[in-house]
Amino acid sequence: MFDKLMAAQHKAEEIKKRLDTVSVFAEVENGAIKVTATANKAITDIAIDPDFYAQADREEIQELLQTAINKVLEQAENVSAAEMQSATKDMLGGLGGMFGA
Structure with a gap:
């Protein structure tokens, strides 16, 4: 069980x-302001x-910069959530054997 938890971590x-x-x-504004971030929600570039x-x-x-x-943070959250959901599904599939399921 401990091994599976360590693998999940x-x-x-x-x-x-x-x-x-x-x-x-x-x-925004047809490219007047562009923002780049990582999927971990770190802003890496702002171009005006x-x-x-x-x-x-x-x-x-x-106002436009805030928008x-x-x-970009919403997009990062969506990518992050999709990755975590996929990983959780994989991990739960692997943990199912621990509980006899």
């Missing part, structure tokens, strides 16, 4: 490492089109 650590290598993207930046006001940029960040 190891699998979770592998997933976390893999999610660090998966990038998700979001953009120079022409858009020159003509937009501060409040507009802040883009929320979008």
